[in-house]
Amino acid sequence: xxxxxxxxxxxxxxxxxxxxxxxxxxxxxxxxxxxxxxxxxxxxxxxxxxxxxxxxxxxxxxxxxxxxxxxxxxxxxxxxxxxxxxxxxxxxxxxxxxxxxxxxxxxxxxxxxxxxxxxxxxxxxxxxxxxxxxxxxxxxxxxxxxxxxxxxxxxxxxxxxxxxxxxxxxxxxxxxxxxxxxxxxxxxxxxxxxxxxxxxxxxxxxxxxxxxxxxxxxxxxxxxxxxxxxxxxxxxxxxxxxxxxxxxxxxx
Amino acid sequence: xxxxxxxxxxxxxxxxxxxxxxxxxxxxxxxxxxxxxxxxxxxxxxxxxxxxxxxxxxxxxxxxxxxxxxxxxxxxxxxxxxxxxxxxxxxxxxxxxxxxxxxxxxxxxxxxxxxxxxxxxxxxxxxxxxxxxxxxxxxxxxxxxxxxxxxxxxxxxxxxxxxxxxxxxxxxxxxxxxxxxxxxxxxxxxxxxxxxxxxxxxxxxxxxxxxxxxxxxxxxxxxxxxxxxxxxxxxxxxxxxxxxxxxxxxxxxxxxxxxxxxxxxxxxxxxxxxxxxxxxxxxxxxxxxxxxxxxxxxxxxxxxxxxxxxxxxxxxxx
Numbered sequence: 189x190x191x192x193x194x195x196x197x198x199x200x201x202x203x204x205x206x207x208x209x210x211x212x213x214x215x216x217x218x219x220x221x222x223x224x225x226x227x228x229x230x231x232x233x234x235x236x237x238x239x240x241x242x243x244x245x246x247x248x249x250x251x252x253x254x255x256x257x258x259x260x261x262x263x264x265x266x267x268x269x270x271x272x273x274x275x276x277x278x279x280x281x282x283x284x285x286x287x288x289x290x291x292x293x294x295x296x297x298x299x300x301x302x303x304x305x306x307x308x309x310x311x312x313x314x315x316x317x318x319x320x321x322x323x324x325x326x327x328x329x330x331x332x333x334x335x336x337x338x339x340x341x342x343x344x345x346x347x348x349x350x351x352x353x354x355x356x357x358x359x360x361x362x363x364x365x366x367x368x369x370x371x372x373x374x375x376x377x378x379x380x381x382x383x384x385x386x387x388x389x390x391x392x393x394x395x396x397x398x399x400x401x402x403x404x405x406x407x408x409x410x411x412x413x414x415x416x417x418x419x420x421x422x423x424x425x426x427x428x429x430x431x432x433x434x435x436x437x438x439x440x
Numbered sequence: 441x442x443x444x445x446x447x448x449x450x451x452x453x454x455x456x457x458x459x460x461x462x463x464x465x466x467x468x469x470x471x472x473x474x475x476x477x478x479x480x481x482x483x484x485x486x487x488x489x490x491x492x493x494x495x496x497x498x499x500x501x502x503x504x505x506x507x508x509x510x511x512x513x514x515x516x517x518x519x520x521x522x523x524x525x526x527x528x529x530x531x532x533x534x535x536x537x538x539x540x541x542x543x544x545x546x547x548x549x550x551x552x553x554x555x556x557x558x559x560x561x562x563x564x565x566x567x568x569x570x571x572x573x574x575x576x577x578x579x580x581x582x583x584x585x586x587x588x589x590x591x592x593x594x595x596x597x598x599x600x601x602x603x604x605x606x607x608x609x610x611x612x613x614x615x616x617x618x619x620x621x622x623x624x625x626x627x628x629x630x631x632x633x634x635x636x637x638x639x640x641x642x643x644x645x646x647x648x649x650x651x652x653x654x655x656x657x658x659x660x661x662x663x664x665x666x667x668x669x670x671x672x673x674x675x676x677x678x679x680x681x682x683x684x685x686x687x688x689x690x691x692x693x694x695x696x697x698x699x700x701x702x703x704x705x706x707x708x709x710x711x712x713x714x715x716x717x718x719x720x721x722x723x724x725x726x727x728x729x730x731x732x733x734x735x736x737x738x739x740x741x742x743x744x745x746x747x748x749x750x751x752x753x754x755x756x757x758x
Contacts, residue, residue, distance in 0.1 A: 212577070281549045308710075311690055312552040313531070314590065317508070317540025326509065326622040327541065330533050332684065345506075346684055347533060348451065350630040354506055356622035366691070367678035402549040402583035411569065411576050414716070414735050419728070422742025427751035430701075430722055431758075433738050437699050437720045439642050440666065440755065 189242035189336065189358070192293045193233040193266065194303040194319070195226040197250055197257030201308055212405040213279045214309060216250065222257035225304040227264070227371035229364050232334050233302050234265045234372070240336060242299070243267045247292050249277065249285055252389055262382035263374030270296060274391040277399075282310070284399035286318035291397040292390070293323065300341060301361040305330055316363035326356040329363045441469035441559045443524040445498075445586075447515070448489060449534050450479020455488050457638075458530030460598035462591060463492040466528060467601055469559045475606070476518075476527075478502060478511055478534070483605070490606040492598060497608045506622035508534065510613040512541035513620075518611065519546065525585040526564060528557070531592045531694075539590050541619075550588040551579055555595045564589070572709030572731070573716045593638065593694045594717075630685055637686060640669035643697045645688055645715070647673040649704020649725060649744060653681040658748045659703060665755045671695065673711045689714035703744040707732025724748070 197220035199205040206215040233244045246261050246269035258269050270292050277288060293301055301323065306313035320327035328334075331343035332351065342355040346365055374382070392399070420426060434440045444466040448459030459475070466473050474496040475489045481499050489497050498518055500511055515538070519527070527542070529535040531553065543550040555576075556567035564587045565580050581587050637643065644663045646656055656670075663670045671688040672681070688695055689711040700718035705711060707723070707730055715721070716735055723736040724744045733739035740747060 282552075283543055283547070283549050286544060306691060312550070312590075313536055313691075314540035314543065314550055314552055317537050318544040321509070321512070321541040321544035321619065324617075324619050326506070326619055327537060328506075328622055329508075329537050345533075347627070348685075349632075350628045350685070352624050352628070353626040354622055354624050356506075357618070360622070365684065366674065367680065367684065402581060403551060403579050404582050405577055405579050406565065407578045409576050409578075411574055416734075417721075417737035417739060419733055419736075419739040419741070421728075422724075422740050422747055424746075424750075426724075426740045426742055426747050427754055429738055429740070430747075430751050431754050433720060433722060434666075434699060439699050440758070 189236060189240035189299045190297055191233040191237050191242055191244045192247050192296060192298040192301045193229050193244055194289060194301065195230065195246050195248050195258070195261050196223045196307050197221065197248065197253065198223045198307065198309045205309070207408060211279060212408055216253065218253040219256045220253050222260040223304065223308050225308055225366045226261065228366055228368050229302040229304050230261045230264050230266060231369045231371040232364055235369070236300065236334070236336050245270065245296050247289055247296070248272070249288050255387060258387060259382045260374065262385045263378040264372055265378060268386040268388070270388045270390060272392065272395065273389050277392060279401060280399065281401045281403050282312045282315045283318055284401045286315050286322055287399040288392060288395065288397055290319055290322040291395040295395060299358045300336070301325070303361065303363050305363045305365055316361060320361040323361065326360045327363065328354055328356060328360055331362050331364045332368045334362055334364065334368070441471045441525050443472040443474070443522065444469050444526045444528065445474050445476055445524045446494070446528045447476045447478070447535055447538065449532065450477065450481065450485065454485050456530060456532065457598060458532060458593040460488070460492045461594070461596040462528045462530060463489065463494055464598050465557065465596040467493040469526070472496070474498060476500070476515055478507060486608050487605050490603045491600040493601045493603050494606045495603065497606045498611045499608055500611050500613055502613065504624055505620060506624055507613065508537035509541055509616050509620040511538045512545055513614045513616045514611050515542050516545045517614065519586055523585070525562065526587045526589065529590045531590050536590065539588060543588055548586065548588050549581065549583055550590065552590040554589050554591040557589055557591065569713055572712035594696050630683060634663060635667065635669045637669040637671055637688070637693055638695060640697055642666050642668035642699045642701070643671045643695050644668045644701045644703065645671035645673070645705055646676060646703050647705030647711070648675045649706070650676070656681060658745070662748055662752055665752055673705055673708065702732050703748060705732050706730045707735070
């Protein structure tokens with residue numbers, strides 16, 4: 189089974205990221221990390237590829253920088269990566285991004301596409317569905333468990349009240365929730381191998397895709413601040429303060 | 441705004457609350473207001489849509505197929521016939537699936553995570569929150585209508601308008617071939633104890649600070665004592681300590697209870713966005729630098745394993 193896993197390099201969430209005051213786009217440093225939520229998709233992709241003697245190709249869009257984030261996913265065991273790095277795509281909306289990723293995935297060929305449910309930095313949360321529509325495949329979304337039996341893809345799909353068992357024939361797209369599996373840690377061997385795995389850097393033109401972003405940020409402003417409250421150190425009696433506040437709020 | 445459509449999914453309790461919230465909001469835009477209703481439907485459900493402002497309901501009845509691809513195609517066809525200006529969705533699983541596919545099918549961009557939608561003549565501006573809700577971003581469309589927007593739950597309040605029964609038009613779910621071939625083979629409901637997280641007056645939430653899965657016991661005990669729902673951060677959901685249905689935050693549920701008690705929650709941006717609009721926030725955390733303490737009405741720097749048992753005892757003695 190040929191598995192394409194969509195991954196994204198993002199600024200390290202541990203350090204606050206900046207927005208360009210002119211364009212309002214996220215300023216992307218050279219050393220970006222693999223979006224943590226993508227590790228789950230990579231892990232599932234690797235498991236399914238191992239089970240079916242298949243391959244895992246990483247598909248990404250954005251400034252490649254030093255490829256640190258992509259190498260993280262290659263070190264986990266993915267076979268190769270395709271990254272669409274094109275200055276004209278900066279600030280793309282999710283539909284434009286989906287158009288580019290769809291072109292890259294079609295060029296590679298696929299039986300299964302895996303994506304996270306949303307990125308940590310942009311979090312629009314609709315790219316997988318847009319991608320599925322453009323690839324003309326079913327979208328098995330919000331999966332907390334994924335299995336492949338022959339040509340059938342089966343998932344447990346998160347719902348508001350529990351989960352549904354959902355299945356479809358391949359090719360298909362699966363979006364996976366964080367926590368769906370325990371992502372493996374790269375081994376030393378994996379990290380060494382990742383350095384020489386193929387990373388194909390392409391432009392939108394190479395893919396023959398022409399997309400346009402149809403939304404524009406008009407302002408960025410601070411949210412109204414919440415009135416600051418009381419901060420105390422627990423002296424053994426802090427619970428009484430809570431009781432008093434619960435009484436004041438008339439909930440007890 | 442000449443015509444607004446609101447997608448509303450049927451839930452076990454009737455039309456999804458977020459759909460009713462969006463109908464209420466859309467009334468303020470003026471013009472025609474219709475609901476795109478996905479579910480078995482009943483006169484009672486349609487009346488609820490009417491009472492919240494829909495004068496027309498396009499009714500889509502699902503089969504055992506996952507309805508998302510087919511519903512997106514049905515809505516795209518309807519939009520082609522009726523040319524709505526604005527189509528609103530809630531930030532739920534099914535809504536996101538349909539909105540995303542519809543966007544790609546129609547070649548229309550979509551603005552997600554809306555906490556405010558402003559209409560000025562024919563122009564639509566959507567506000568969303570970044571940096572854990574500390575910063576607001578206003579975005580507009582640069583394409584033609586229909587404008588597609590996905591809004592967060594509880595961004596607006598559902599209120600009836602006294603509208604009568606709407607006109608109901610049954611809409612066939614088109615066969616979209618392979619794209620629509622996903623099938624639901626079984627449904628499982630998680631057993632729920634106590635009030636629903638999204639509706640509870642009090643929420644007691646836990647984060648990594650509870651130390652281990654066993655640490656959730658004291659959270660449960662306090663919640664039982666208060667008649668509260670329990671919530672959790674993404675960190676402890678990912679760790680497998682509690683089910684995903686309890687997750688509060690950007691990728692989980694949005695709550696606005698009267699009182700939110702956060703125990704061992706540091707206050708990552710991802711969490712704050714889902715609870716910062718609670719009326720009263722009480723937080724207990726060991727490190728005084730934790731962001732959660734900065735937005736709390738009562739912030740306690742201390743050990744939750746000392747504070748909570750005393751709190752439970754004090755509540756028991758009342």
